[in-house]
Amino acid sequence: MLGKFRKPSAFVISFALFASLFAGCSPNSAKDAGSQQKSDDAPLASIPLPIVDKPLTLTMFVSMDPKVAATMKNYNEIAAFKELEKRTGIHIDFIHPAAMDSAGIKEQFNLMVASGDLPDMIYYNWINDFNGGPNKAIKDGVILPLNDLVDKYAPNIKAFMNSDPKANKQMRTDDGTIYVFPESQSPNQYAKVNPNPNPAFQTFGWQIRQDWLEKLNLASPKTIDDWYEVLTAFKTKNPSGSGKNDEIPLAPKGAGDLQNWIRAWGINYGWYHEDGKVKFGPYTPEYKDALTTLAKWYKEGLIDPDFAITDAKQFDAKVMGNRAGAWTGATSGTFGRFVQLMKAKDPNVKLLGTVPPYVKGTKSYNFNIDEIKVASGGGVAISGKSKHAKEAAMWLDYGYSPEGGLLNTFGIEGESYQMVNGSPQLLPVITNNPKGLSIDEALSQYSRGSGGLAFIMTPEIWHQRMSLPEQQKIIGLWKEGSYDRTMPPGVTPTIEESTRMASILSAVNTYKDEQFLKFVMGQTPLSEFDNYMKSMKSMGIEDAIKIQQAAYDRYMARK
Template sequence: MKRNLGKLSALSLSAALLVSVFSGCTSNATKPTGSTEKSGEAAISTIPLPIVSKPITLKMFVAMDAKVAATMKNYNEIAVFKELEKRTGIHIEFIHPASMDAAAIKEQFNLMVASGDLPDLIYYNWINDYNGGPNKAIKDGVILPLNDLVDKYAPNLKAFMASDPKANKQLRTDDGTIYVFPEAQSPNQFAKVNPNPNPAFQTFGWQIREDWLEKLNLKKPETIDDWYEVLKAFKTKNPSGSGKGDEIPLAPKGAGDLQNWVRAWGINYGFYVDNGKVKYGPYTPEYKDSLTTLAKWYKEGLIDPDFGITDAKQFDAKVMGNRAGSWVGSTSGTFGRFVQLMKAKDPSVKLGGTVPPYVKGTKSYNFNIDEIKVASGGGVAISAKSKYAKEAAMWLDYGYSPEGGLLNTFGIEGQSYKMVNGSPQLLPEITNNPQGLSIDEALSKYSRGSGGLAFIMTPEIWQQRMALPEQQKIIGLWKEGSYDRTMPPGVTPTIEESTKMASVLSQVNTYRDEMFSKIIMGQVPITEFDNYMAKLKQMGIEDAIKIQQAAYDRYMARK
C-alpha cells in the first residue's frame, strides 16, 4: 500500500513533530459519564494504518454538498474516500438526505432519530439544529460524549486542541464535554513552517459588475446612499447594452440573500453582540430602518421582483445572461465561478466586489466568523448506537494528522495536486478545468478541500482556491468590515435553555421571515412595524435574548 510518506511536504513533516509534542497533553476539562474507554487500554500516540485488521463498514449521515452534486451522486465517488479506505481498511457507506434543502435535511434527520436506526457517524449542526443542543443529544442517547475517545484514540485532534486555546474552547460545551469532530480551518496551525499563511476566511460578501460601473462612470458603492444611486443607474441607463431595459440592479438568490443587507445597519439577521450585550437584529429599531429602505428599493424596481422564488439555476441564468448588476455570494462557488465562465463567454466582462455596505456616518460590519478555528456547532459526531466507536474515532482523527489533512484537503497526488518545492499545488485539472467546473467543483471530485466533514485543512489550499486576482482583491474588500459584533462559534445554551430557545425561535423565525418578505414587497406597510415588534415580544423573543446572553457570558468565562 502506497502512502507517499517520502513525498510529504516539509510543512507536513514539521507539523508531525508538532503533533508528537502535544500528543501527551491531557485536557483539564471534566470528563462526562458515558465513557466507551476500554479498561486498562493505553492511549495511542499515532494512528496505526491500517486501523483494522479486517475490513469494516461505517455508515455516515451527511447532507450532499452542492459542489459535489455538480458531478457526482454520492460521496463514495470522491477519490479521497476510496484512498482512505485503502489506507485505513474502513469503508464509509454514506447516507444522503434526498434533498439539499435545509428544512428537508432536518426533517429526514428527525425521522432517523425517531426511528432509533442510527448510523455510526452523523454530520450535523448540533448547536443550532438539535432541539436541546449537543448535551441533549448525548442525554437522548443519539451521540456519544467524546472526551474519553479523544483522550485515548484521537491523538491528532487532542494535539490540535492542546495547541490552540481558542479551538479547545470552541469544541466544548460549558461543562467541558467534547461532542464533535470538527472541520478545522486554522491558518495558524502550521505557522512555524508556513510563516505567511493566508488568514482570509471572509469568503462571503457583495459582488458587482465593475464593467457596468465603468461604463456609467460610477464609483464603487460603499454606503447605502451610494448603493441607491448605483442601483438606479443600473436600472435606467442600459449598462448591459441590450436596449431591452431588462437589467436587474440587485439580484438576490432567494430571500436569504436579501436578508444579508440588514447588516448595513450594524445588525445581524439573528443574534449578535454589541459591546458584550446580546441582541436580536430583527427586534431592533435599526431593523425598521433597513426594511424601510429595502421596501423602497423594491417598489422602485431596483430589486429582482422574483427574489423570493429564485433558485440556483434561475440565479445563474440571470447573472450569466448579462442581466444582473449585483448580488451576494461566496468567493469561490459564486464569484470565482462567474469570473471564469463569464470571461470565457465575453472577455470584456469585469466582476468585482465592494466593502460590506453601511449607513453613512456609521461603519461597515461583518457577521461571518473571521479566522474560524472550528465550524460553528457543526461536525461529525459518533452515534451512541455504533459498535465501532473506537475505530470511528481513529478514522476521524486521521484527518487531523498532517498526512490525513493533506489527503482530505488536496486529494490524490498526481491527480489533483503535485508537490512543488515541498508545497502542494493544485493541478490545471482543478484550477482550469476543461469541463468548465469551478475550482471548488473540480476539487470536490477528489477531496473535501472545498469545505465539509472533519479534518484540518492544509493552509496552502486557501490561496489556491482563491487563486484568481479578482478573488484576492475581493477578499481584501470584504475583510474591511469590523468583526466587533460577531457572535463567537461554540456558544452553547444548557439543555433546558436550548429547549426553551428552540420553542421560541421556531415561532419567531418563521414570523420574522414571513414579515420580512411581506414588508419588502409592500404586502404589509411599514406602519405595522410596532405590531410586528409586539408580536415578537409576545412570542418570547426577550426570553430567548436573555438565554443567549447567559450562554454568551458563560462562553466568554471559559478557560
C-alpha cells in the same frame, strides 16, 4: 457558512511546518504504525494503519454538498474516501438525505432519530439544529460524549486542541464535553498564510459588475446612499448594452441573500452582540430602517421582483445572461465561478466586490468569520448506537494528522495535486478544468477541500481556491468590515435553555421570515412595524435573548 491576502508568498508554507505540529502523532505507513499500537488501557500515540485487521464498514449520515452533487451521486465516489479505505481498512457507507435544503435535511434527520435506527457517525449542526443542543443529544443517547474516545483513540485532534487554546475552547460545551469532530482551520495555521493580524478569513460578501460601473463612470459603492445611486443607474441607463433596459440591478438568490443587506445598519439577521450585549437583529429599531430602505428599492424596481423564488439555476441564468448588476455570494463557488465562465464568453466582463455596505456616518460590519467550523456547532459526532465507536474515532482522527489532512484537503498526489518545494499545489485538472467545472466542483471529485466533514484543512488550499486576481481583490474589500459585533463561535445553551430557545425560535423565525418578505414587498406597510415588534415579544423573543446572553457570558468565561 476569510482573510486579506497581500501576495502569493504569504500563502506558501511548507508542509513540514504544518506537520511539525503533530510530530510523532501519525505514522506514514502500516509498518511504522505497528510499533505504535497500544493496548486498550493506554492512549494511542498515533493512528495505526490499517486501523482494522479485517475490512470494516461504518455508516455516516451527511447531507450532499451541491459542489459534489454537480458530478457525483455519493461521497463514496470521491477519490479521497477511496484512498482512505485503502489506508485504514474502513469503508464508509455514506447516507445522504434526499433533500439538500436545510429544512428538508432537518426533517429527514428528525425522522431518522425518531426511528432509533442511527448510523455510526452523523454530520449535523448540533448547536443550532438539535432541539436541546449537543448535551441533550448526548443525554438522549443520540451521540456520545467524546472526551474518553479522544483521550484514548484520537491523538491527532488531541494534539491540535492542546496546541490551540482557542480551538480547545470552541470544541467543547460549557461543562467541557467534547461532542464533535469538526472541520478545522486553526487560527494558528491561518497566521502562517495570512500576514494580517486579524486571523479571520472572509469568504462571503458583495459582488458587482465592475465593467458596468466603469461604463457609467460610477465609483464602487460603499454607503447605502451610494448603492441607491448605483442601482438606479443600473436600472435606467442600460449598462449591459442590450437596448432592452432589462437589467436586474440587485439580484438576490432567495430571501436569505437579501436579508444580508440589513448588516448595513450594524445588525445581523440573527444573533450578534454590541459591546458584550447580545441582540437579535430582527428585533431592533435599526431593523425598521433597513426594511424601509429595502421596501423602497423593491418598489422602485431595483431589486429582482422574483428574488424570493429564485433558485440556484435561475440565479445563474440571470448573472450569466448579462442581466444582474450586483449580488452576494461566496469567493469561490459563486464569484470565482462567474469570473471564469463569464470572461470565457466575453473578455470585457469585469467582476469585483465592494466593502460590506454601511449607512453614512456609521461603519462597515462583517458577521461571517470562517475559522474553525465547530463555531456553528457543525461536525461529525459518533452515534450512541454505534458498535464501533473506537474505530470511528480513529478513522475520524486520521483526518487531523498531516497525511490525513492533506488527503482530505488536496486529494490524490499526481492526480489532483503535486508537491512543489514541499508545498502541495493543485494541478490544472482542478484549476483549469477541461470540462468547465469550477475549482471547487473539480476539487470535490477528489477531496473535501472545498469544505465539509472532519479534518484539518491543509492551509495552502485557501490561496489556490482563490487564486484569481479578482478573488484576491475581493477578499481584501470584504475584509474591511469590522468584526466587533460578531458572536463568538461555540456558544452553547444548557439543555433546558436550548429546549426553551428552540421552542421560541421555531415560532419567531417563521414569523420574522414571513414578515420580512411582506414588509419588503409592500404587502405589509411599515406602519405595522410596532405591531410586528409586539408580536415578536409575545412569542418570547426577549426570553430567548436572555438565554443567549447567559450562554454568551458563560462562553466568554471559559478558560
